[in-house]
Amino acid sequence: MSRPPTKFSTRDPIGIHPTLHPIQGGRNTAKVPPMKKASTEPFLLKIQDNNTPWLMIYDRSRELDAFFKRGENDATGKWGRLRRVMEEKGIKVGLNMKIYCWAKRTGERELSVALDCVPEQDVPW
Numbered sequence: 001m002s003r004p005p006t007k008f009s010t011r012d013p014i015g016i017h018p019t020l021h022p023i024q025g026g027r028n029t030a031k032v033p034p035m036k037k038a039s040t041e042p043f044l045l046k047i048q049d050n051n052t053p054w055l056m057i058y059d060r061s062r063e064l065d066a067f068f069k070r071g072e073n074d075a076t077g078k079w080g081r082l083r084r085v086m087e088e089k090g091i092k093v094g095l096n097m098k099i100y101c102w103a104k105r106t107g108e109r110e111l112s113v114a115l116d117c118v119p120e121q122d123v124p125w
Contacts, residue, residue, distance in 0.1 A: 004042035004102045004114070013110040014078055016057055016066035045103040045113065046125065049086060050096050057111070060125060064105075081115065089118045100125075 045064070048056040054067040073079040090099030100123045102114040 004044075004117075013106045013112050014068055014073070014082070016068055016109050016111055017054075018066055040104060042102045042104050042114070044119070044123065045101050045111070046098060046123075047082070047086065047090075047101060047113075048096070048098040049083070055082070082113075085115045085118065089121065091121050 043059055043064075045057060045059055047068070048058075050056070053070045055070075056067055058065045068079075068082070070079050086097045086099045090097050099118065100121055101118055103111045106112045
């Protein structure tokens with residue numbers, strides 16, 4: 001597995017929301033996406049698209065269990081950019097896609113995801 005990048009951009013963070021409903025794949029009833037990894041250390045993240053209006057975002061231990069909304073991110077181009085990277089470098093299973101990325105938490109509801117330095121996708125999850 002590749003090593004995390006040394007620099008992360010804080011110019012274009014993605015906004016995340018806690019998963020509240022089981023249909024979103026989450027069990028989180030908190031208003032803020034929980035995460036013990038509140039430090040500036042990079043961590044490995046899984047982003048999954050199950051053909052819904054949101055992308056599931058979580059780490060291996062599910063300390064971070066959140067989602068990324070399409071509606072509010074279409075206009076900024078963030079949704080399209082993330083989907084393109086998933087299509088180019090991610091794993092496709094039927095109509096669904098997933099990708100492993102390095103990320104850092106930059107705010108209470110924000111992540112900086114290193115889309116330009118995607119690790120090999122053979123991650124033991």
